[in-house]
Amino acid sequence: MTKSFRQGQILKLIRSGGIFTQDELARALKEVEIDATQVTLSRDMRELGLVKTADGYRQLDRDTPNMVFAGLATEFLQDVRQAQNQVILRTAPGHANSVAVALDDEEWPEIVGTIAGDDTILIICPDTAAAQTLRAKLIALLG
Amino acid sequence: MTKSFRQGQILKLIRSGGIFTQDELARALKEVEIDATQVTLSRDMRELGLVKTADGYRQLDRDTPNMVFAGLATEFLQDVRQAQNQVILRTAPGHANSVAVALDDEEWPEIVGTIAGDDTILIICPDTAAAQTLRAKLIALLG
């Protein structure tokens, strides 16, 4: 079980609502066979840009991926990593290119440009903060 | 010193950034001659829809008032109250109508309709939650 898989599950749970504390989230994750301490979740929250509101945790607003890209991502996107102002995506073999094209179409402000190989996409962002935002956005689309 | 004045000041401080805890906010308010305990601030935060992020407290995204309305409000808006799904504005005497017209122009989703008297505007919202959101938005414009 990888970190980005866990974070993907966290986003799913948050979206479905009704999560008010990190302990609550930890319990919800346990139902899905994911063990994580409150401390780990606190860190995940920060990385994913989640905030506590009166009606539970929420993701800070940012524009939503369109259907074409979201569909491709759900099907082929396998991992999302970040280093400095770069984000690296792994896709199913042979699909990097189509995913990258759809991603380019999004014209997100966090993306300066992309380069796709066979199963890897390199994305250049303006800065580290943008890369982090982008990572959170993309993790949400992991299967 | 009224509650909505305090909340207006809170929004100002939050906007200018660099507020990371409620105690910090309390100290900043003291500089402006406003005394409030952490408990009161916790409640204010909730009412105003403020959330804690990695870069300090922030207001949850919602669309921003346009210049015309914002200008009028800054000049004439004096108080904002909420009861159920209704929000009541007090303006300088004789100015309720012009403020209400500008407000209607905003076409906000939180506003079903408005009625203006001489110095009072009644706003009907779809529900209590919308009214609360609207209140927070408007308080930000108080002188």
Add this chain to the structure above:
DNA sequence: CATCTAAATGTTTAAATATTCATTGGATTG
């Protein structure tokens, strides 16, 4: 393969926030 490094996570505990219950100071009404 031993060693080093860095990311990820855990443990402990401090700090920050929210809740509960109580008080106060207007309005409202009989």
Add this chain to the structure above:
DNA sequence: CAATCCAATGAATATTTAAACATTTAGATG
């Protein structure tokens, strides 16, 4: 005007979150 109600706030405290530090693990490197 007393009695009552209610919004606003505070004090004490419980709960939640984050910081500091330690440990583990997987990959790099000699």
